[in-house]
Amino acid sequence: MLRCLVIDDERIAREGLLEFIKQFDFLGVVGDYANALESLDLIRNKEVDLIFLDIEMPGIKGIRFAEMIGDLPVMIIFTTAYAEYALKGYKVNAIGYLLKPIFFEDFEKAVLKAKTWHELRHAEDSASEYLFFRENAVSHRIVITDIVYVKSLQNYVQLFLKDKRVVIVHTTLKAIQELLPAQKFIQLHRSYLAQKACITSVDGQFAHVPSAALPIARDRKQLLAELLTQREAGDR
Template identity: 35%
Template sequence: MKIRCLIIDDETLAHDVIESYIKEFPLIELVRKCNNAIEALEALQQEGNIQLLFLDIKMPGLSGINLLKSLPKAPDIIFTTAYPQHAVEGFELNAVDYLLKPFSFERFLLAVNKVRHKIELESRSAAAQGYFTVKADKRIHKLNFEDVTYMNSIGDYLKIFLKNGKVIITGETLKSIEESLPSNLFLRIHKSYIVAVSSILYIEGNQLVIAGASLPIGLKYKDQVIDRFA
């Protein structure tokens, strides 16, 4: 599964270099390029599950450091900057790596492999737990991963469809639930849908078919859905 990322930098040259490196690394999907922290905040709200930020530090307005501090739950961070003096603070904020411009493709590769290994470990850890929890009907429900078929966000509510036919309706967001799901067991196929990989029967055109339902595949998610089953 590809790692979905943003580039956040006020320099066009930095965008071009990082994008060219990403094209050489098939396990990364560039979702959007942002010129400043405000654009990045908008992208994080709009684009669903972003797992990695290539983040510059010195930018007009909000700095990369302050952007990271403002995020309640940040994606993995690789700082990309020309200023070595911020390295200690960057690592104190749990950055995975710190790339000093200009950096080579080999150094870039080392950094993204650190992220890949970290995500794989976290996914295995979440899968080993075997369940997640949601608040609904004034209760906290414990839902086993294996019992879920798919999830559908409708307005302010999220419906979680279970294999036994029950439906849990919660006020929690699809994005917040997605963060607790192992990526090897669940797949985002649309801004409003997440499916359990084990429930998928086949893909036909822009529809993903599971037992008892045909779900739409969003245009911006289609490539990652196809890649998952290629």
């Protein structure tokens, strides 16, 4: 269950969010506050997974508060009546942004995204050689070294596996990259990650892996060339 905290100086706004939260069995309320600073102990004790945080509040603003807790393992969905804050919200790694008045459909999309992120970050034994990914209602246990490459499709990613399977996960490339060991995977392009050991050659604008040619961003070419040079030296 995602442990939720609601922070908003307006009582009616807090009550509305609390009612929405009750509609989902994977959400639970651990508190609601009119003043963000009063919630610090709860957050620092790692008793919160998800915060619904208003931006424009008396005293400390939501953006500033998010910066204060930026090193803590908590997800933030901003709630505000001011659309111009959206960009600032994403600069502090908010996973969602709800514009007041908040509609249930928008709330549902935001919390489903939070649920996916939570599952990916806390996948069972994620530090081991395998991870769990959910595709629709099915959970897949995937050995990390079986992932040849990852392709981003806006709000989804495709995992291309050595056995030719393709698993589609509702998340971002960045979230996947944070789960995969950096020593084994390299970002080739804003839309592609590849397992280093699966890259067989580089030809012009493309890196070749089994059954695919993946585009290489201009600023990644040198890094990839160094990787292949090191591998060749190690094989000698």
